[in-house]
Amino acid sequence: MLRAPIRRRRTGPSRRQFLHAQAAGIVAVDSLHADTVLMKGLYVLVFIEHGTRRMHLGGVTANPTGEWTVQQARNLATSLSERSGDIKFLLRGRGSNFTPRSTPSSRPPAPGSCAAPSRHRA
Numbered sequence: 001m002l003r004a005p006i007r008r009r010r011t012g013p014s015r016r017q018f019l020h021a022q023a024a025g026i027v028a029v030d031s032l033h034a035d036t037v038l039m040k041g042l043y044v045l046v047f048i049e050h051g052t053r054r055m056h057l058g059g060v061t062a063n064p065t066g067e068w069t070v071q072q073a074r075n076l077a078t079s080l081s082e083r084s085g086d087i088k089f090l091l092r093g094r095g096s097n098f099t100p101r102s103t104p105s106s107r108p109p110a111p112g113s114c115a116a117p118s119r120h121r122a
Contacts, residue, residue, distance in 0.1 A: 024051035025088035029073065031064060045072050 013021065028048045035041055045058030056079075058072035080087070100112075 022089065025086055026050040027076075027087050027089070028091040029069075030056070030093045031069075034060075040080070045069065047073075047076050052053060 004028065004100055012018075019026070026049075030048075031043050031045050034042060034044055040062065042060050042062055043064045046059050047065070048054070048058040049056070056076055058076060061068060067069065078089070
């Protein structure tokens with residue numbers, strides 16, 4: 001009989017404790033799909049600051065690309081110029097418009113970029 005190895009508890013903080021401690025430095029980005037009255041599909045790019053729970057509209061387009069996403073992230077970094085040094089992590093989705101270049105690189109140091117974990121249901 002095969003048994004799964006016993007998992008030992010990590011010595012560091014839990015995920016909840018980590019997110020609570022680092023909330024001021026986390027910005028999440030995701031896109032959502034919206035239909036117009038004329039049934040035209042548009043994509044909306046949204047940034048959320050975890051520390052303040054503020055939502056920033058990145059932009060709206062019918063054809064999102066990686067380059068467009070990068071430009072919207074740069075625009076947000078410019079608008080948050082005095083607070084952008086506090087941002088340490090950028091959580092992004094796994095969509096095709098979130099390319100590896102989708103992290104704002106307008107000025108060093110750029111925040112770390114972490115792809116959101118996939119959610120597979122068993």
